[in-house]
Amino acid sequence: MSHKSPKDFFAPLAVGAPAPLREIPARPSRAIHFFDPSNPKMVDKIPQMVGTVDVLLGNLEDAVKADNKLAAREGLVRIAQETAGLGGHSGPTQLWTRINSLDSPWVLDDLTTLVPAIGDKLDVVMVPKVQGPADIHYVDRLLAQLEAKAGLTRPILIHAILETARGMANVEEICGASPRMQGLSLGPADLAADRKMKTTRVGGGHPGYLVREDPVGGDIAGERRTFQQDLWHYTIAKMVDACATHGIYPYYGPFGDIADVVACEDQFRNAFLLGCVGAWSLHPKQIEIANRVFSPSADDIRHARRVVAAMGDGTGAVMLDGKMEDDASLKQCLVLVELADELSRIDPTLKELYDSIEVD
């Protein structure tokens, strides 16, 4: 028999490693803010960002120059050790890292350095360019061995980036490959290259990807409006389904046009509406966008609470403002109400906003 039995997933993969979690904690992670730990200007800003962003991620992979790989790894260790309130499964801001890809010469040293030095601070390890469940199994076992050796008491979770066509084809198996799986992010730049899409951007749309309205009266040369379409709809929807099936969390990834805060907000909101819990921030100004977009608005919560109140024991159908509400619309409203409760626990401004909402 080659497959594991369900109970095998409850046992650690190394003697003395912490027991796997049975559920991934629902910790708010609206923005995963990337910084290069070898860049002194970015590092200077990290202490003051704690408490203003849900996740700070020390990036070791792409966007860190090959000559700086060692400095980035060592910089991350220092930051984790010296920054109050960062990481450790309970601080206001989680600490994640993105390790180098599994086919790189750096990744083994990334893990064997980080886990003993700062394993008690690291909440999640993001693994790039994941192709299938075997990649997760490799990291899973290695983490267990290193956790056992370091005497850690909580398992470090794994987040996979979807940035290859094969990874997309195997997305469900990747989600179910280990109880450590915390979530997935879309990696639109590498994924576009791997799929041989003809785009040149890091996320976002493309003006050439459109539909055109039918000709009026058969005049194909006449004025006809066009509508830009979402290049990422299929991919994000597939990722959301895979994550929901496995009880883990989906995230939109990076939006590379830092100056275009309007289109960034649109992309983030589409992801929020489709089921994602957060997005990446590459520049400090994207944190505020993600925090705003991935927090339900006061209007959303007012409406959701009205439906909850109107639905009584949660069964049957009622009319509210001319619309039918029933068990299923109530469940959607509860998604928003529960998210507001989670956010209220970590964000005093949002707590005040949500507490002040009056339901008539």
Ligand SMILES: CC(C)(COP(=O)(O)OP(=O)(O)OC[C@H]1O[C@@H](n2cnc3c(N)ncnc32)[C@H](O)[C@@H]1OP(=O)(O)O)[C@@H](O)C(=O)NCCC(=O)NCCSC(=O)C[C@](C)(O)C(=O)O
């Ligand atoms: C875009 C860049 C070059 C603009 O950097 P800049 O210096 O030109 O920007 P700026 O507006 O001049 O910066 C203002 C200040 O903020 C600082 N700063 C700027 N950014 C940050 C930051 N992130 N964290 C903390 N501080 C930051 C910066 O150092 C500067 O400090 P100063 O006022 O003291 O001079 C820069 O923001 C950057 O390098 N960001 C991170 C990029 C990154 O991590 N890329 C990898 C993720 S995307 C990806 O990998 C793809 C994917 C998923 O794999 C796939 O789709 O395949």
Ligand SMILES: [Mg+2]
């Ligand atoms: Mg990439």
